[in-house]
Amino acid sequence: MIEVNGLTRTYGGFTAVDDVSFTCEPGSVTGFLGPNGAGKTTTMRIMVGLTPATSGTVTIGGHAYRDLPNPGRRVGVLLDASAQHAGRTGREILTLGARTMGLPSSRVDEMLAMVSLSETEAKRRLRNYSLGMKQRLGIAHALLGDPEVLILDEPANGLDPAGIRWMRDLLKGYARRGGTVLLSSHLLHEVELIADEMILIGHGRIVARGDKQALLARGAGEGRASSIVSALDQDALAGALHQAGYAATPEGSGFRVAASTADVGRLALEHLVVLTELRNGASGLEDLFLELTSDTQRETAPALDTNGAAA
Numbered sequence: 119m120i121e122v123n124g125l126t127r128t129y130g131g132f133t134a135v136d137d138v139s140f141t142c143e144p145g146s147v148t149g150f151l152g153p154n155g156a157g158k159t160t161t162m163r164i165m166v167g168l169t170p171a172t173s174g175t176v177t178i179g180g181h182a183y184r185d186l187p188n189p190g191r192r193v194g195v196l197l198d199a200s201a202q203h204a205g206r207t208g209r210e211i212l213t214l215g216a217r218t219m220g221l222p223s224s225r226v227d228e229m230l231a232m233v234s235l236s237e238t239e240a241k242r243r244l245r246n247y248s249l250g251m252k253q254r255l256g257i258a259h260a261l262l263g264d265p266e267v268l269i270l271d272e273p274a275n276g277l278d279p280a281g282i283r284w285m286r287d288l289l290k291g292y293a294r295r296g297g298t299v300l301l302s303s304h305l306l307h308e309v310e311l312i313a314d315e316m317i318l319i320g321h322g323r324i325v326a327r328g329d330k331q332a333l334l335a336r337g338a339g340e341g342r343a344s345s346i347v348s349a350l351d352q353d354a355l356a357g358a359l360h361q362a363g364y365a366a367t368p369e370g371s372g373f374r375v376a377a378s379t380a381d382v383g384r385l386a387l388e389h390l391v392v393l394t395e396l397r398n399g400a401s402g403l404e405d406l407f408l409e410l411t412s413d414t415q416r417e418t419a420p421a422l423d424t425n426g427a428a429a
């Protein structure tokens with residue numbers, strides 16, 4: 119169990135983390151989401167004692183991280199997969215970790231096998247690892263001490279699709295066996311698939327949190343219905359939509375309509391319009407994320423022309 123209470127971190131006059139409180143329960147994966155610079159990494163660094171808090175507390179299993187006698191056996195941490203010594207091999211990095219935690223060297227082989235790093239790859243120096251390989255090694259390092267809590271900053275970063283699925287299954291299995299997982303990510307879809315609980319942060323403040331299903335329902339709630347629709351006769355479709363009073367904007371080869379697929383389908387039937395595509399255009403979590411963090415998004419930056427100059 120992780121308990122974060124009133125966590126605040128300021129840098130000069132700037133507040134990077136602003137009175138953040140949440141808990142992560144055993145047996146669940148908690149997704150920590152927010153735009154660039156929202157305060158996710160800072161919060162996680164404070165949790166594991168790498169950055170001091172200005173105020174507030176974090177406890178893991180009831181103790182501050184710095185008070186845990188053998189922290190690697192309690193908390194697995196992956197904050198920056200490149201933060202290890204670049205001249206060491208993957209095997210050396212894991213062996214040092216195992217020794218520090220008082221684990222047998224057989225644990226290193228187990229972990230290498232678990233993250234699918236081959237014997238040859240394990241002998242390579244970290245500086246010659248691909249990003250995905252570094253992430254795999256980082257996950258192996260985090261799991262080395264068989265901890266009950268995992269704190270992972272963007273663990274899917276650099277993994278290929280098969281690697282992302284592997285990590286998803288790994289973390290879900292870990293939580294099912296009673297582990298507590300906190301992971302940050304920009305990959306909303308990925309978090310939707312993996313997390314049970316979600317925390318959305320913007321400008322250092324929590325803007326939403328709770329059970330994934332409840333947040334998704336909120337994101338896809340009343341007034342947010344959206345469909346993507348195309349027809350053989352687009353003009354007839356546009357006319358029918360207009361007549362019914364549905365707001366429609368051109369998207370792809372058809373329209374995005376502020377109505378449910380059932381309503382659009384019914385309308386097409388009434389007007390005998392043959393549809394070539396009709397699907398749900400709402401992305402509950404993405405819409406909610408963009409709405410709640412809209413003041414922290416950067417898309418107000420000037421558009422670039424094809425030469426990269428500001429238009």
Ligand SMILES: Nc1ncnc2c1ncn2[C@@H]1O[C@H](COP(=O)(O)OP(=O)(O)OP(=O)(O)O)[C@@H](O)[C@H]1O
Pocket residue numbers: 129134152153154155156157158159160161
């Ligand atoms: N040592 C520091 N000195 C000054 N400002 C800092 C420092 N560390 C972080 N910040 C600022 O705090 C804010 C939060 O940064 P943080 O790295 O926690 O964001 P993040 O949510 O992890 O972003 P990203 O998704 O881009 O990794 C940013 O504006 C960042 O510039």
